[in-house]
Amino acid sequence: MPATNCSRFPNINAANGSAPACLNRSSESPFALQAFRSFASQLRRPFTSILAQFGASPSIVSDRLDYPPVSALRRTEVPSPPVNLALVDSEELIREILVRIGEDPDREGLQRTPARIVRSWEEIYGGYEQRAEEILVTQFCAGKYDEMVLLRDVEFYSTCEHHLLPFYGKAHIAYLPKNKIVGLSKLARLLDMHARRLQLQERLTQEVATDLQTILQPRGVAVMIEGKHQCMCCRGVRKKEGTMVTSCLLGAFKENLATRSEFLTLTKS
Ligand SMILES: [Zn+2]
Numbered sequence: 125m126p127a128t129n130c131s132r133f134p135n136i137n138a139a140n141g142s143a144p145a146c147l148n149r150s151s152e153s154p155f156a157l158q159a160f161r162s163f164a165s166q167l168r169r170p171f172t173s174i175l176a177q178f179g180a181s182p183s184i185v186s187d188r189l190d191y192p193p194v195s196a197l198r199r200t201e202v203p204s205p206p207v208n209l210a211l212v213d214s215e216e217l218i219r220e221i222l223v224r225i226g227e228d229p230d231r232e233g234l235q236r237t238p239a240r241i242v243r244s245w246e247e248i249y250g251g252y253e254q255r256a257e258e259i260l261v262t263q264f265c266a267g268k269y270d271e272m273v274l275l276r277d278v279e280f281y282s283t284c285e286h287h288l289l290p291f292y293g294k295a296h297i298a299y300l301p302k303n304k305i306v307g308l309s310k311l312a313r314l315l316d317m318h319a320r321r322l323q324l325q326e327r328l329t330q331e332v333a334t335d336l337q338t339i340l341q342p343r344g345v346a347v348m349i350e351g352k353h354q355c356m357c358c359r360g361v362r363k364k365e366g367t368m369v370t371s372c373l374l375g376a377f378k379e380n381l382a383t384r385s386e387f388l389t390l391t392k393s
Contacts, residue, residue, distance in 0.1 A: 344375030
C-alpha cells in the first residue's frame, strides 16, 4: 500500500518504522526544513532527560534530524487505558471497521450492514455451538455390510482463519464400517460443523476424519477435500483457477493400498 495518506492510516506508517510520507523531505522547502531541524534539536535534549528518569536508554532518541524519531515517540507515549472489547457492541465494532476502510457507515446502503453481518455470524460461525458427539449420536447396526460407505461431492463453505475470507468446494467422506453405520446426512452435518468455524483446509480435513474415526470407530476413514480459496483469488497472487486438495487417511485406508486405491477411484468416477 503506498504510504501517501498519513491521516488515514497513521498506525500503518508507524508500524513500518519509516518516516510518514507527509514528512518527506523532497516536499519541504529548505527554510521549513531548517526550522524543523532547529525545533527538533531543542526538543531532543529535554526528551532525553525524561527518558532517563524512566530508565530508558537515551540512545533510542535518533540523532538523525531529517524526520522525527517516530519509533522513540511510539515507545514512550502514554498507553491508552485498555478497552474491554467484550463490552463493546458487535455492531459498533463493524461500524468501526467500515470507518477504517474509508467508508461512511451512516450512508444509506451501509446503515443496516453491521446488523446484517452480526446476524450472518450465527450461521457462518454456527459450528462453535455444535458437538460431533451429538451429530453422530444416532448409529445403526451395520448388519453384514462391511464394504465402503462413501459420501461424494458434498459441498461446503468455510472461512480461512488467516484472512477471514471464504474458501469452499467439495468433500468426499468415506468409512469402512465395523459394526455401526450412520445416516449420510450426519456426515454432511459433521463437515458443516467444522466448516462453520475459522479454519485451515488441512485442519478441516483432519478434524472431520478424526471425529468420525473416534466416535463411530469404523475400520478406517478417508476424507478428501477440494477447495477454492478467495484469499488466493482476490488478493495476494490473485489466481482463481487453483484448487487445493487435502486428504486424511486413517486405519485401513492408510494401511491397505487396495482400499486406498478404491477410495481414490470412486471419488473420481
Ligand atoms: Zn487465507
